[in-house]
Amino acid sequence: MNAAGPWVANVISDVVGLKTNDRIRLVQGSHIVVNRLYDHDRCYIFQNPDGRIFFAIPYEDDFTLVGTTDRDYDAAPENVAASSEEIDYLVQAVSSYLARM
Numbered sequence: 637m638n639a640a641g642p643w644v645a646n647v648i649s650d651v652v653g654l655k656t657n658d659r660i661r662l663v664q665g666s667h668i669v670v671n672r673l674y675d676h677d678r679c680y681i682f683q684n685p686d687g688r689i690f691f692a693i694p695y696e697d698d699f700t701l702v703g704t705t706d707r708d709y710d711a712a713p714e715n716v717a718a719s720s721e722e723i724d725y726l727v728q729a730v731s732s733y734l735a736r737m
């Protein structure tokens with residue numbers, strides 16, 4: 637069993653030493669945490685004009701979790717981080733539905 641998550645291809649090639657033509661496609665789905673956007677404990681699911689679904693979920697006491705993006709990722713898994721484009725995408729998406737408190 638290979639349960640190495642996003643490192644699954646590294647384990648196949650570097651640890652087990654198997655040669656394979658099979659490919660692993662990594663997808664980056666970033667979230668952002670912002671100051672609480674609304675005053676109740678329910679979540680929202682929205683649809684963007686590009687057809688993608690994203691959500692807003694209460695996070696701890698004072699925050700809202702907004703996500704996700706969805707893009708191919710081909711760098712080292714341990715280096716993944718939300719890009720400024722992804723952050724802008726999520727801020728614009730959620731701002732088109734929710735006014736600031």
Ligand SMILES: Cc1cc2nc3c(=O)[nH]c(=O)nc-3n(C[C@H](O)[C@H](O)[C@H](O)COP(=O)(O)OP(=O)(O)OC[C@H]3O[C@@H](n4cnc5c(N)ncnc54)[C@H](O)[C@@H]3O)c2cc1C
Binds near residue numbers: 641647651667
């Ligand atoms: C912020 C965030 C939100 C998410 N939200 C959701 C969600 O809502 N729904 C959902 O379905 N998924 C979600 N995911 C994705 C989900 O967390 C992963 O899909 C899941 O954790 C994958 O589990 P896994 O056991 O396959 O791999 P991982 O949890 O990534 O575990 C892999 C393990 O393998 C270890 N490893 C790597 N290489 C080696 C090696 N050579 N030798 C030994 N150990 C090694 C790593 O250290 C790690 O501990 C989210 C992820 C993040 C970061």
